[in-house]
Amino acid sequence: MTVHESQEEELAAQFAQWRQYVQRRPELQKSDADELEDHLRGCVDELVVAGLSADEAFLVAVKRMGSLDELSREFAREHSERLWKQLVLTGETDGIGGSVPDKRARWDLWVMIGCAVGAAISIKVPELFGVAWEQSTPFYAANFSLFGLPWLAAYLGWRRQIRGPLIGIPVALFALGAVAANAYHPTGSSQMVVITSIHLPIALWFVVGLAYVARDWRSSRRRMDFIRFTGEWFVYLVLIALGGGVLVAFMFGTFNAIGVNPETFVIRWLIPCGVMGAIIVAGWLVEAKQSVVENIAPVLTRLFTPLFTAVLLAFLIAVVWSSAGIDVERQALILFDLLLVVVLGLLLYSISARDPLAPPGLFDKLQLALVVSALAIDVLVLFEITGRISGYGTTPNRAVALGENVILLVNLAWSAWLLLAFALRRTRFAKLERWQTGYLPVYAAWAWVVVLAFPPLFNYA
Template identity: 30%
Template sequence: MDINEKIVENIDNPHELEKFYRKDPEAFKKSFSYVWEENHDSKVLGVWYERLYFKDTSSTGLVSFLQKDFLSMSILAILAGIVTRIIMHFITQEAIAPINIIFGIFPFIATYFVYNNIPKRKILYTIAGLFIISAIYINLLPLEQKDSITMAYLHLPIFSWILMGLAFSGNEYRSGSKRLAYLKFNGEFCILYAIMAISGMLLTALTMQLFNFVGLDISKFYFNNVVIFGVAGLAMVATYLVTRNLKLAKNIAPYIAKIFSPLVLATLMVYIITVIWVGKNPLLDRNFLISFNGILISVLTVTIFSITESGTDERKTISDYINFALIVLALGIDSVALSAIVFRLSSYGISPNRIVVLGVNILIWVNLIWIMLSYMGFLKNKTGAVAVQNAVTKYLPFYGFWAGIVTFVFPLIF
């Protein structure tokens, strides 16, 4: 029986028609046109006809909007590339700190968000004002390798990332679903940017080799005028594609979350067992404590990424139990790290680094407990998946607040 006959036989069976379509969409569409000619009175086939051949009569306005949206992205990408190139020039001259490179990317992404979702004036002024104040303040700090200044440099990107989130959320900045959408955007952005960056690296390698064949070394010129420009411009392109609901990143992200979570859990368990076996002590080894905190932040990032990609489905999967195990493990690591930091503070005294690390670990510790308790309620059917996501989204402002304190207050105190 060919597919034409199958469609006719199941003309009043939507479930079977859907199965045929999913098995081979192209063959189904081709056969459907023949079946539809003989069965115009079928309402089921009428719905399928609209699904397969739907044409939006308002497409002119949509195309105009897309062109306008694409044009705004293109202008911002060019501006981001130019500004980043100028900033890089001053960095190489050692006139400004390398952290200034974020001002060639973050403000432009925020501008794109604001342009497509214009917020109230007070929000707009807050975003613009804080970016301007950040740029001025960070460049008023002396170019010295002091702990407080280094900490300010490290926390400025986090503070700027929160500002981008405010621009993304607009008037709905208090909405948990909007914050969750921002976290999803970041995951999809990173995936898409990485894919395009790899393609860019291959193009760069090919270009270098082609010019080497004719005896020209253009590596310095190419890096300064193409690569740097491209790094910033590509960020705008990735932002545009993700916000235009590009299916590539959205389809890949959940699978990456499901693959990476168990791998991270297995790796972390092996690592912890190895640490105990060799007798490493984070209370005494400063470098080991730093690596411990790095692992903690990485685990928190992977867990949050996995939670945001899990959706609001109330059904529990193996991924939920893996996430819960990761959170418990991360909480144990954070508890050890907190003990080590308190020990070092009591033994070696106060320093900007120790206070910053203490603050970060306390923040993460509280957040992990909240997520863990929410997950326990979810796994016991006492709460829904939304409660777990709220434990992530509602806590984001605290990270931004702490990053702001470290960036703007610590250099003044220390």
């Protein structure tokens, strides 16, 4: 084989690899890929004539065309009607005008339906043993996440083709969560009902994360992918819930018009089964249509970061102005912890959407103000909690809040330091991303400690 033939063969392999990468994007149909490849080949030919080698010409031509994300956005703008079709249709254009079904996407759809039906059935299984939906609030509150999240993990595990021990670990952790939720018989007044109902879903969500990252659980990039998945999943779930609310309203209105009251069906069947199914459907939408609307959660952070910054700064000013202490009763503690978690979420999703090589800008300084404000509020809450514990003793709520605020304090403090160093151009943005993804196991470990150790530690109070 001559040198020229060898270069031609290598160049053909590079084109094939590039085309395979392009065709992964649903925005770009086969005709689009043909157009792009034709343009790329023209650029390569011109560069080869100018004196570059085939390899050099290919790399320069790809660079000139721009990133695939930019190309995808351009095609999405020119063919916006495709985006809505991609939300419900799967398939590849065959180049003649017909559609060749994507077998993998079709299997995804059927597996998703099976898992959604399984989740919907799971929440009705306790009724076979006399545990009624309307009369057993503590049981369903503690076990709610166990009905849907294992099926979501199963769907993601199927998508990732998990094998061997990687299957056993999530199964064992879900079983452990079931034991923790049902090892005692809580009453409606038990603090542990609320604590378990909040922390068990968090602990199990990280088990879903194990199914998502699969063999790449050590990878910071894959952990960030799971953070993106979490945000997109939540957005889809909220949208589905809003649509479900409209459906329920129409159902009540139309059936009442003919003298039929659908309340029993809605409360006992539609809402619980619908919520469980929505958990799986939202995950499927993120996985199947990620490249179509993959930036919803990061875009929302651009909107809400300045708003939350203004609210937190106003709150701090009000605290100083009024000299009033923070109420650290259960509802207030939950509210403040949720506020800090929202701030952390805004930080995470802005990180996930940011170009790590871009220089610091105004939005980075705004984030720094947000994190510093949250850090100040965390310090105030911790001061009030420790004062209440020293004066009135430890309760499960105070102990949980103390631990969570210490964990958040460490994360926010170091994040503020890294953001400040980045704003001053003394460190790279990638360090902040690695810090956040590396800190995720701390939250998972704390959630499991609360679920497993706190009930016996406080005599299931």
